[in-house]
Amino acid sequence: MNHSRRRVLQAAAAAPVILLSGAALAASSAACFDLNSMPADEKSLRTSLGFKAQSTDSNKRCGICAFFTASTGDCGKCTLLSGGPVAATSVCDSWASKS
Numbered sequence: 001m002n003h004s005r006r007r008v009l010q011a012a013a014a015a016p017v018i019l020l021s022g023a024a025l026a027a028s029s030a031a032c033f034d035l036n037s038m039p040a041d042e043k044s045l046r047t048s049l050g051f052k053a054q055s056t057d058s059n060k061r062c063g064i065c066a067f068f069t070a071s072t073g074d075c076g077k078c079t080l081l082s083g084g085p086v087a088a089t090s091v092c093d094s095w096a097s098k099s
Contacts, residue, residue, distance in 0.1 A: 031073070031074070031075065031087075032073075032074065032075035032076075032085050032086060032087040032090075033075075033084070033085040033086065033087070035053070038084075042081070042082075042084055045081060045082070045084075046081065046084075046092070049080060049081070049092040049093055049094050050092050050093030050094075051081075051086075051090065051091075051092040052090060052091050052092070053087065053090050054087075054089055054090065054091075055089055055090060055091035057091070060091055060095050061088065061089050061090065061091050061095075062076065062078065062086045062087065062088055062089070062090045062091060062092075062095075063076070063088030063089065064097065064098055065078075065091075065095050065096060065097070065098065066096040066097065066098045066099065067079040067080045067094070067095075067096065068086065068088070070088070071085075074087050074088040074089065075087060075088070076088060078092075080092065080094055
């Protein structure tokens with residue numbers, strides 16, 4: 001087997017793990033809040049702060065932000081969102097590291 005074929009097979013073997021972990025993270029966000037059922041002003045505030053339900057940077061996420069207060073599981077509240085619910089894996093443009 002040549003090297004490029006081996007790389008393709010390794011990537012194919014890793015794909016289910018990556019997809020499952022992404023699905024689990026998305027599920028944790030969904031368990032904390034439902035964007036579809038939020039009032040328009042809360043949706044607007046999240047939009048203005050560049051809120052994303054899932055951070056792509058593990059070093060920049062709500063769970064390690066100065067504005068985050070943990071509650072249950074991976075859920076918490078954000079001071080910038082007027083105490084609105086967020087997942088520890090979410091993020092916004094106003095993220096600030098805890099001191």
